[in-house]
Amino acid sequence: MAAEPKTRPTDVPVADFIASIEHPTRRADAEVVCRMLQEVSGQPPVMWGDAIVGFGSYRSPTGDWPRIGFSPRKANLSLYVLSGSPDVAPLLAKLGKHKTSVACLYVNKLADVDLDVLRELAATTWAAMARKYPT
Template sequence: MVSAPKTRPTDASVDDFLAAVEDPRRRADAEAVRDLMTEISGEPAVMWGTSIVGFGNTGGPTGDWPLIGFSPRKANLVLYIAGGFPEREGLVGRLGKVKTGVGCLYVARLDRIDGEVLRDLCDRSVLAMRSRHSG
């Protein structure tokens, strides 16, 4: 039996969380990503656990998880973007200087990646997640 994710939505304030990010550049990048993901997902930003800002909810078979999200960590801005859709690899390759994980992108600075490619990548990720987890 697969266990449900331990990270769950909370009532904590996203604005307070972002305001507490010490590095001004990381805070500004996080605010910009929040605005982008809110627009693309059509969902409000919600704190998931103590350090992830998520949008929407998959309600998947292993439990709840955001459709898309991010976390402003000290070393990088971590973007939680779905894998497994055909265009992902090509878009990530055009994005610019990022590191990748299974469902993550590690971005040092937003001004060093292509914003339009990021928008397209986030949009396709949300569509893929909604398609996977609908009905």
């Protein structure tokens, strides 16, 4: 069996984490994304490790992970809203300035992207994750 991930839910208040973000744009963007993902998921935000805000959870072969989430990193805002579903490709084409990796979407600031498309992307991924990992 694989080792449990080091990134686990914590009791750190998400509001305290967001308030501690030094860069004012990154902090404001984190507040917006936190509200958006909470509305999309219907779940409260939870700190995972020291830098990831997650919503909901699922059990994979490698352990427990948030269904969707984000991390306001120094270089960019990392959003964990890509499920591998083919439904996301047309949304990414309409999103605006961004980069992607396997499961992450990277934006420099929310002003670079269409927030309605980002919301739809998060909702699409939330639904795809619910189908793939039913509770």
